[in-house]
Amino acid sequence: MTVRTIALVLGVSLFAGSAAWAAEPSVTAHKLAPVVESTSFPVAADVRLGGDDKQTRFVVDLSQKIDVATFTLVDPYRVVVDLPQVTFKLPAQAGEHGRGLVNAFRYGLIMQGGSRIVLDTKGPVRVDKAFVLAAAADQPARLVIDLSATDRESFLRNITMQDRSPHTSSKTNISAQPEADADARPLIVVDPGHGGIDSGTKSGGGQDEKDVVLAFGLMLRDRLEKTGKYRVAMTRSDDTFIPLDERVRFARARKAALFISIHADSIPRSEGQAEGASVYTLSSRASDAETARLAEVENKSDVIAGVDLTSEPNDVANILIDLAQRETKAFSLQFARDLVGEFKSTTRLHMHPLKSAGFIVLKAPDVPSVLVELGYMSTKDDLVHLVSADWRARTADSVAHAVDAFFAPRMAGTSGGN
Ligand SMILES: [Zn+2]
Numbered sequence: 001m002t003v004r005t006i007a008l009v010l011g012v013s014l015f016a017g018s019a020a021w022a023a024e025p026s027v028t029a030h031k032l033a034p035v036v037e038s039t040s041f042p043v044a045a046d047v048r049l050g051g052d053d054k055q056t057r058f059v060v061d062l063s064q065k066i067d068v069a070t071f072t073l074v075d076p077y078r079v080v081v082d083l084p085q086v087t088f089k090l091p092a093q094a095g096e097h098g099r100g101l102v103n104a105f106r107y108g109l110i111m112q113g114g115s116r117i118v119l120d121t122k123g124p125v126r127v128d129k130a131f132v133l134a135a136a137a138d139q140p141a142r143l144v145i146d147l148s149a150t151d152r153e154s155f156l157r158n159i160t161m162q163d164r165s166p167h168t169s170s171k172t173n174i175s176a177q178p179e180a181d182a183d184a185r186p187l188i189v190v191d192p193g194h195g196g197i198d199s200g201t202k203s204g205g206g207q208d209e210k211d212v213v214l215a216f217g218l219m220l221r222d223r224l225e226k227t228g229k230y231r232v233a234m235t236r237s238d239d240t241f242i243p244l245d246e247r248v249r250f251a252r253a254r255k256a257a258l259f260i261s262i263h264a265d266s267i268p269r270s271e272g273q274a275e276g277a278s279v280y281t282l283s284s285r286a287s288d289a290e291t292a293r294l295a296e297v298e299n300k301s302d303v304i305a306g307v308d309l310t311s312e313p314n315d316v317a318n319i320l321i322d323l324a325q326r327e328t329k330a331f332s333l334q335f336a337r338d339l340v341g342e343f344k345s346t347t348r349l350h351m352h353p354l355k356s357a358g359f360i361v362l363k364a365p366d367v368p369s370v371l372v373e374l375g376y377m378s379t380k381d382d383l384v385h386l387v388s389a390d391w392r393a394r395t396a397d398s399v400a401h402a403v404d405a406f407f408a409p410r411m412a413g414t415s416g417g418n
Pocket of ligand 1: 194200201263264298
């Protein structure tokens with residue numbers, strides 16, 4: 001097989017792997033996949049909250065009747081509403097401010113074919129009703145969720161009585177069947193952060209981190225594949241949400257030789273100004289306060305998306321550096337240094353570009369892993385870079401050079417393998 005054929009075959013199998021829920025595989029490899037928007041999906045056109053601290057009603061106007069399922073999550077208190085895939089055309093600020101028992105809410109794609117709304121509630125609540133009214137007279141179809149305040153004990157009791165079976169589908173194991181592959185070239189997993197319902201951070205102009213890092217990730221994949229020296233797999237290649245743990249499992253199941261997670265940071269205006277790229281490795285203790293804050297923000301992805309962490313074995317929070325093999329840690333650090341060295345000549349670096357903290361996504365004990373924050377969405381000059389195809393191309397080249405530097409000693413004189 002030519003390299004090209006291998007890449008093609010690989011691309012197809014990757015797609016099947018990374019989007020196990022997709023009903024119909026259709027991907028245009030070199031085009032940035034936009035948010036799936038099709039007239040065939042029901043449209044959510046408007047949303048209203050009414051009520052007070054005792055009882056609150058949440059209403060969404062829909063273009064047609066759909067099925068909904070709700071469940072609740074604790075710490076923090078959330079109500080999760082699962083829907084078939086819906087095109088959200090809600091007002092721009094929808095969800096940022098709550099009312100009554102609801103502090104805020106988020107919505108978006110949780111998997112191909114499935115959308116989700118996550119309500120952050122002020123305290124423990126009970127879902128009294130959740131139904132969809134058919135359109136009638138001049139009224140559109142409406143999703144109605146009625147909540148009432150309850151106490152923590154009742155809230156927890158309700159959780160244990162919840163039938164979780166319909167929701168486990170959102171945890172479908174994307175790494176279940178890595179393709180058996182005779183290709184001995186090292187596998188690099190590129191992991192664009194966030195996706196779907198979790199947009200990550202936002203720029204002042206409304207650009208989402210999830211889109212910026214996906215565009216970069218796709219470009220990085222192309223650059224790496226072009227060298228012919230590596231296989232590349234992406235944890236996501238479209239606007240789909242992937243739980244943090246799932247990203248780690250994806251890399252481990254494929255015996256990846258390197259895991260590169262791509263993010264973009266932001267800081268609140270009140271905390272001053274920061275700029276440039278940083279590279280992070282895993283440690284049980286954050287290298288400084290700002291890094292601790294960042295890890296906390298990035299680790300919240302599953303909470304934001306309404307992933308039920310209580311039913312997961314609790315390896316996520318506790319497994320940290322003590323379980324990571326010494327060798328993996330050393331390799332991670334080495335690649336991080338290679339990367340910072342390359343970035344020096346091509347892009348702007350943060351004042352302290354090499355840092356570490358307890359990022360969940362870096363916890364694979366057997367896969368050297370780094371997390372790259374490309375820059376700050378909140379900093380004007382950084383943002384100009386982040387959305388520039390030219391800057392992305394140059395920066396992706398630097399990453400590819402760092403990958404070359406990292407693998408060169410091990411690939412020299414061998415026919416591959418890791
Ligand atoms: Zn991020």
